[in-house]
Amino acid sequence: MDKLYAPWREAYVVNTAQDKTKEVLTENSCPFCTALQAQNDQKELILGRYTHNFVIMNRFPYNGGHLMVIPYKHTGNLQELESDATTELMELTKQAASTLQQELKNDGANIGLNLGKAAGAGIPSHIHMHVLPRWFGDTNFLPILADVKLVSTDMEKLYQRLLPYFKK
Numbered sequence: 001m002d003k004l005y006a007p008w009r010e011a012y013v014v015n016t017a018q019d020k021t022k023e024v025l026t027e028n029s030c031p032f033c034t035a036l037q038a039q040n041d042q043k044e045l046i047l048g049r050y051t052h053n054f055v056i057m058n059r060f061p062y063n064g065g066h067l068m069v070i071p072y073k074h075t076g077n078l079q080e081l082e083s084d085a086t087t088e089l090m091e092l093t094k095q096a097a098s099t100l101q102q103e104l105k106n107d108g109a110n111i112g113l114n115l116g117k118a119a120g121a122g123i124p125s126h127i128h129m130h131v132l133p134r135w136f137g138d139t140n141f142l143p144i145l146a147d148v149k150l151v152s153t154d155m156e157k158l159y160q161r162l163l164p165y166f167k168k
Helices: 007-018 031-037 083-104 155-166
Strands: 046-049 053-057 067-071 108-113 129-134
Touching (some): 031 046, 053 083, 083 129
Antiparallel strands (some): 053 067
């Protein structure tokens, strides 16, 4: 059996195995809220903080450049967000998609919310908008045959490349 070494995923695997109740995470145990409270944006991969939302790189991306726009309000219910927060969420989503296209030259993008565990939300207790760059040929046999996803992007280097686009 071939092995691919991906040590940055250890925290995800360990936390997933230990926490089977992600749908009821509190602000104290939510990885998004924890990242905000750490006050170390570079370490947490936070690209920008705004009035109602923040933009962060997905630490466990489907593809390099996978961003998320996340409201500060810890809620899994879209209807609980104020209009200003949802407007800003969409404006930041547009900005994120445009930034990825400019910087990474992706061929397309997947953008969306997974609301609730049944819809595929990995962390259903805190809404987060995915902005996922896509390229022709970015899928291959590894996920099907080996249950492995290859991400060929250095997270720290990409963070530095994207950061100027999100400075206020």
